[in-house]
Amino acid sequence: MAVSMSHKQKVYQGILQKIRHYMDTQHLQPGDKLPSERELAQTLGAGRSSIREALRAMEFLGLIETRRGEGTFLSTYQSFQTVELLASFILRESKTRIDLAETLRILEKEAAKLVFSKFTEQDVNYLQVILCKQDQTLEETHAVFFRYIFERSNNRLLTKVWRLMYEFLATAEGISYPRGFYEELIQLYATNHYDGIELLYLELAKK
Amino acid sequence: MAVSMSHKQKVYQGILQKIRHYMDTQHLQPGDKLPSERELAQTLGAGRSSIREALRAMEFLGLIETRRGEGTFLSTYQSFQTVELLASFILRESKTRIDLAETLRILEKEAAKLVFSKFTEQDVNYLQVILCKQDQTLEETHAVFFRYIFERSNNRLLTKVWRLMYEFLATAEGISYPRGFYEELIQLYATNHYDGIELLYLELAKK
DNA sequence: CATCCAACAGTGGTCAGACCACCGGTAACT
DNA sequence: AGTTACCGGTGGTCTGACCACTGTTGGATG
Known part of the structure; x- marks a missing residue:
């Protein structure tokens, strides 16, 4: 009933x-x-x-x-086939893409802030290494970079939601920010500058 | 063939x-x-x-x-049924109430920031009215309050995700903040104090 | 003539049963 | 002991049937 x-x-x-x-x-x-x-x-x-x-x-x-x-x-692992087919169908709808991108950025920003106090020098170094690798595209770097951050965020739910949306959008179009963005973010971690994260993303939104 | x-x-x-x-x-x-x-x-x-x-x-x-x-x-508009269904399976595993509450707060905070520049005096008044109604519990007020904010955010995906998580968590335990929180948030809107939102939530996290 | 309503055809929703291709185990045969 | 043929269980697919619902149509009624 x-x-x-x-x-x-x-x-x-x-x-x-x-x-x-x-x-x-x-x-x-x-x-x-x-x-x-x-x-x-x-x-x-x-x-x-x-x-x-x-x-x-x-x-x-x-x-x-x-x-x-x-x-x-x-399933033991995440199937990508789904996402690909899905992307091939859907993503003409521009509003969807915009919503997705916006939400994605929010999640990344907040994850970056969550891990801020936890990050050690070692973590920062690791991110640096990721960024320096030359054998991958900027899009791949983005994925690896934030995957690490989300893992360290210690919030499984947040991570899952992000991964889902990311794969969703990434199959249709590459996702990445200017290389300088990642460097600045690392710099903020290194110099213990919490408030800078918000500003960094604010600048990103302007473009 | x-x-x-x-x-x-x-x-x-x-x-x-x-x-x-x-x-x-x-x-x-x-x-x-x-x-x-x-x-x-x-x-x-x-x-x-x-x-x-x-x-x-x-x-x-x-x-x-x-x-x-x-x-x-x-379809005339893009629905996020996929997200909805997936979420119900994902949430099933992420039993960590803490993750949920944290993520929920992030979404609410960001939604509050998204609508900031859009909000008119009328919007602020409307929120004020919601808050003043005496015939509902604080939990109900919370739901109505943020539902309005999310609607004005103009991001259907973000709204969808929030609603899902909110309903999921709300069935288990009531969700609300001290009454003063909502008043202060409205005050920030009224006085055009964008940065205050971040701080307001920062205080919330301390408790 | 205008109005109403009952019958009808078309549609998605669901079920039951049939057959196929495939996989894994096993019993029979060598 | 090793090989092979068989058999039961499984997903993949098709067909035909019935139901509930919708919009239309055509006639009966005022």
């Missing part, structure tokens, strides 16, 4: 909820096997095609991996 | 390509109608269930909108 009254939620959406719940209660880990489609259909009281629509959604998001003749498994 | 030869590509993935091609050649605009599922099945030489799996994927990406009894239409 709860949900599907007013909204007439589709079956496969309910299936998604139930599968997630199943994953919770069974404490499934990445790589574990899900029940077969037929079994799920019977257990959850739905048609197999509805189950498949739900699984297709999860597969699309890179949450599961299906192997014909074997079964369906929880 | 076309699709399933070498890569064992699934039918629905081929369908996606074809539909996109169709959209291109027919110069479909947002809001336009797609052929019916049955017609697509016949035209593209596939079963209706495969067509549906493809459409389901597109629906996730917010590309199309299906209306029972009417048909399938290209």
